[in-house]
Amino acid sequence: VSPGAGRAAVLAIGDELVAGEIHDRNSPWLCERLGAEGFRVEEVRLLPDDEPEIARSLAEAARGRDLVISDGGLGPTLDDVTRHAAARAAGVPLEEDAATLAGLATHWAARGLAVPASNRRQALFPAGAAILANPVGTAPGFRVRVGGAWLAVLPGPPRELTAVFEGALAPWLPQVPGHGALVLRRRMHLFGLSESAFADRVGVWMDRDANPRIGVLAREGILIVKLEARAAGEATALELLEARLAELRAALGEHVFSEETDDLAQVVARLALDGDVPLATAESCTGGLVAARLTAVPGISAVFREGFVTYSNEAKVARLGVPRELLERHGAVSAPVAEAMARGAGERTGARLAVSITGVAGPGGGTADKPVGLAYFGLWRDGAVEHAERRYPAFGRDLVRAFATNQALDLLRTALAGGLRGAPRSVDTGRLVP
Amino acid sequence: VSPGAGRAAVLAIGDELVAGEIHDRNSPWLCERLGAEGFRVEEVRLLPDDEPEIARSLAEAARGRDLVISDGGLGPTLDDVTRHAAARAAGVPLEEDAATLAGLATHWAARGLAVPASNRRQALFPAGAAILANPVGTAPGFRVRVGGAWLAVLPGPPRELTAVFEGALAPWLPQVPGHGALVLRRRMHLFGLSESAFADRVGVWMDRDANPRIGVLAREGILIVKLEARAAGEATALELLEARLAELRAALGEHVFSEETDDLAQVVARLALDGDVPLATAESCTGGLVAARLTAVPGISAVFREGFVTYSNEAKVARLGVPRELLERHGAVSAPVAEAMARGAGERTGARLAVSITGVAGPGGGTADKPVGLAYFGLWRDGAVEHAERRYPAFGRDLVRAFATNQALDLLRTALAGGLRGAPRSVDTGRLVP
Numbered sequence: 023v024s025p026g027a028g029r030a031a032v033l034a035i036g037d038e039l040v041a042g043e044i045h046d047r048n049s050p051w052l053c054e055r056l057g058a059e060g061f062r063v064e065e066v067r068l069l070p071d072d073e074p075e076i077a078r079s080l081a082e083a084a085r086g087r088d089l090v091i092s093d094g095g096l097g098p099t100l101d102d103v104t105r106h107a108a109a110r111a112a113g114v115p116l117e118e119d120a121a122t123l124a125g126l127a128t129h130w131a132a133r134g135l136a137v138p139a140s141n142r143r144q145a146l147f148p149a150g151a152a153i154l155a156n157p158v159g160t161a162p163g164f165r166v167r168v169g170g171a172w173l174a175v176l177p178g179p180p181r182e183l184t185a186v187f188e189g190a191l192a193p194w195l196p197q198v199p200g201h202g203a204l205v206l207r208r209r210m211h212l213f214g215l216s217e218s219a220f221a222d223r224v225g226v227w228m229d230r231d232a233n234p235r236i237g238v239l240a241r242e243g244i245l246i247v248k249l250e251a252r253a254a255g256e257a258t259a260l261e262l263l264e265a266r267l268a269e270l271r272a273a274l275g276e277h278v279f280s281e282e283t284d285d286l287a288q289v290v291a292r293l294a295l296d297g298d299v300p301l302a303t304a305e306s307c308t309g310g311l312v313a314a315r316l317t318a319v320p321g322i323s324a325v326f327r328e329g330f331v332t333y334s335n336e337a338k339v340a341r342l343g344v345p346r347e348l349l350e351r352h353g354a355v356s357a358p359v360a361e362a363m364a365r366g367a368g369e370r371t372g373a374r375l376a377v378s379i380t381g382v383a384g385p386g387g388g389t390a391d392k393p394v395g396l397a398y399f400g401l402w403r404d405g406a407v408e409h410a411e412r413r414y415p416a417f418g419r420d421l422v423r424a425f426a427t428n429q430a431l432d433l434l435r436t437a438l439a440g441g442l443r444g445a446p447r448s449v450d451t452g453r454l455v456p
Numbered sequence: 457v458s459p460g461a462g463r464a465a466v467l468a469i470g471d472e473l474v475a476g477e478i479h480d481r482n483s484p485w486l487c488e489r490l491g492a493e494g495f496r497v498e499e500v501r502l503l504p505d506d507e508p509e510i511a512r513s514l515a516e517a518a519r520g521r522d523l524v525i526s527d528g529g530l531g532p533t534l535d536d537v538t539r540h541a542a543a544r545a546a547g548v549p550l551e552e553d554a555a556t557l558a559g560l561a562t563h564w565a566a567r568g569l570a571v572p573a574s575n576r577r578q579a580l581f582p583a584g585a586a587i588l589a590n591p592v593g594t595a596p597g598f599r600v601r602v603g604g605a606w607l608a609v610l611p612g613p614p615r616e617l618t619a620v621f622e623g624a625l626a627p628w629l630p631q632v633p634g635h636g637a638l639v640l641r642r643r644m645h646l647f648g649l650s651e652s653a654f655a656d657r658v659g660v661w662m663d664r665d666a667n668p669r670i671g672v673l674a675r676e677g678i679l680i681v682k683l684e685a686r687a688a689g690e691a692t693a694l695e696l697l698e699a700r701l702a703e704l705r706a707a708l709g710e711h712v713f714s715e716e717t718d719d720l721a722q723v724v725a726r727l728a729l730d731g732d733v734p735l736a737t738a739e740s741c742t743g744g745l746v747a748a749r750l751t752a753v754p755g756i757s758a759v760f761r762e763g764f765v766t767y768s769n770e771a772k773v774a775r776l777g778v779p780r781e782l783l784e785r786h787g788a789v790s791a792p793v794a795e796a797m798a799r800g801a802g803e804r805t806g807a808r809l810a811v812s813i814t815g816v817a818g819p820g821g822g823t824a825d826k827p828v829g830l831a832y833f834g835l836w837r838d839g840a841v842e843h844a845e846r847r848y849p850a851f852g853r854d855l856v857r858a859f860a861t862n863q864a865l866d867l868l869r870t871a872l873a874g875g876l877r878g879a880p881r882s883v884d885t886g887r888l889v890p
Contacts, residue, residue: 040487040499042488049502072664140656309748310744317765318857320853326768328767337762385754
């Protein structure tokens with residue numbers, strides 16, 4: 023970090039944090055975000071919901087710092103005391119904000135209710151504080167001077183924290199002393215490549231001192247590749263990033279599904295909506311996860327016809343027309359049944375593209391022949407069916423289901439990216455993709 | 457807090473922690489472990505590898521505390537400065553320990569090498585410190601007085617941290633003042649009550665100094681209520697907990713769905729498996745989430761027949777037999793359609809109990825009449841259908857879907873808990889359950 027970097031501290035508030043009951047995911051996010059804004063985070067503190075203790079720590083953390091961010095403890099209940107502690111640290115009284123109270127009144131009136139007494143405290147702010155709007159919750163944040171530092175107080179729920187930070191705090195941060203040592207970041211998201219296979223292919227660029235620096239995170243079959251370039255000016259940083267991204271694309275092309283999102287469902291939805299391709303799903307072991315992921319995307323209703331969660335054999339026969347003899351001869355977890363499921367989903371809904379999954383999610387149900395982690399995928403496109411086989415490590419039911427869900431989505435993606443023609447690259451009787 | 461509880465602090469050391477590059481998993485473990493030993497952790501700090509900063513924070517954390525634990529920064533490289541900072545905070549010089557140096561020599565001799573110069577620092581300890589043996593690494597920990605407190609310094613790698621803590625520190629902890637004030641915890645999980653409604657009903661027991669102390673966490677319609685009792689002996693702590701739990705049950709009875717799990721799907725699965733009640737789901741706006749939650753439970757295949765993700769009107773008609781005129785007259789998001797969906801799911805699968813959801817998840821699709829957040833639920837049980845209406849705040853598609861999913865699961869739960877007879881308590885044309 024450049025020597026001019028602003029000095030920052032982060033305080034996360036909540037009994038559950040110091041009890042070790044939940045892991046603090048907000049602070050790492052805030053640290054990374056503050057780093058990107060050119061601040062150096064010199065300490066993080068986790069504190070219980072204890073007003074005098076929080077007030078004391080806020081004042082202590084503000085000493086010699088440019089910026090202190092606290093999160094948590096802004097809820098409506100009596101154990102939410104951060105606003106009181108902040109006022110105490112700032113040495114000012116709390117005052118009710120009329121506009122926030124009116125907003126709360128509207129929120130509750132929509133349910134035919136007056137603002138409950140306990141919720142009124144969410145309209146209290148230290149005198150002189152600037153309010154930070156919360157578009158996704160009832161607790162706005164605020165910023166206020168504490169000694170020589172700026173203190174920004176944000177709500178604790180991660181969705182609200184990020185929304186308030188990005189929407190109301192980040193645009194103002196350039197006014198804090200020390201803001202602005204330039205760091206630019208990009209991401210690249212891959213499917214179907216393990217972390218070690220990635221390192222084998224492009225490890226030469228992964229040195230810790232490389233610029234851009236590359237970090238990799240593996241999650242449920244997806245690789246999140248993070249590039250971070252440092253430079254004096256934006257043009258240079260962008261140039262460094264673009265050059266390395268081009269090299270990565272050339273080396274890993276077919277595995278890259280997005281440089282914007284780590285959610286395969288969003289990529290599938292965009293491709294399907296762009297091409298106006300009606301979709302359907304037929305799931306056994308994933309039990310609705312693929313449909314749930316696709317329907318999480320706003321606007322998907324224009325192409326998503328229907329999902330089948332045919333958990334029992336009866337349902338596979340009745341709903342998808344899987345021939346009973348296939349089930350008897352090959353078992354429910356088999357390539358022919360996966361293909362018949364995909365065909366049924368396609369034929370019965372009129373979808374041009376349909377994917378099916380049948381597998382052994384575990385922990386029970388595995389055999390020597392068909393172990394936990396074995397899954398078959400069927401793909402229907404414009405009347406043709408094919409299948410893929412995958413064997414996942416038996417790391418638990420949730421993980422097997424998550425891997426299989428991403429695999430199904432990636433089959434849809436590659437089929438759509440190929441214009442629905444020909445065998446998609448990733449359909450083979452494949453090996454583990456951890 | 458009982459007067460006897462020891463006051464503790466945890467300091468985790470490492471540049472990567474305050475850069476947000478890695479999540480701190482050691483501190484939650486230490487907090488929980490210290491809680492079990494009867495200490496109250498009053499703060500956690502994450503600090504960079506900066507000697508003066510660590511020394512200052514160690515001294516600060518020791519003030520008024522009985523026990524401070526730090527972890528990290530004991531490695532062989534120059535950025536590992538915790539031992540130097542600890543000596544500075546204790547106001548004593550570092551001294552080389554002959555036995556530790558001999559151990560290092562043996563370790564390196566096994567590779568045919570002398571101890572590298574940089575690694576010799578791992579044999580340095582503050583004068584007067586007691587060494588804490590590390591059976592799984594080369595960096596022993598140590599404990600030393602800092603002001604009126606005991607400071608224990610442990611290695612950062614989780615395996616080494618736990619080994620040194622359990623092997624060398626825990627057996628000695630009973631000698632620290634404040635050890636052993638017994639803390640017992642219980643949880644209670646509720647659905648259908650907002651945080652503020654909870655506070656309105658039982659706020660009288662939520663005082664911070666109450667024993668047991670009550671904390672509340674709200675998540676997607678679910679309230680997690682945490683009780684923490686402190687007492688000299690286990691019998692007293694249990695008595696306190698049981699008495700308060702009984703009062704809470706009496707006050708909130710029908711909202712309590714479990715004292716073990718916060719997952720409604722697990723409760724539904726257990727009830728359905730116990731009663732051998734076949735289940736089905738029919739989802740529109742939740743797009744498979746309810747089925748996915750239920751099928752996440754191992755063994756559910758014995759009762760879960762099938763899920764329908766009837767996203768389009770066509771699918772509602774073809775798969776569930778929803779009369780086309782109902783869709784035209786009332787729209788897809790309506791009580792009659794919800795009931796027809798539940799009926800279709802029940803009749804066509806032979807399930808005794810089926811739930812349906814149709815709603816406006818947003819962000820688009822809302823009207824004045826049917827705003828984003830409006831959802832209807834249908835419930836089929838043994839041939840009868842009924843419905844419920846809910847209006848969720850338009851806090852985003854994911855949240856509306858998550859709320860609706862839990863509501864659907866809770867309808868299944870109350871129906872099963874009532875033996876499938878009569879109207880379940882929570883089925884009414886209801887109000888917001890935030």
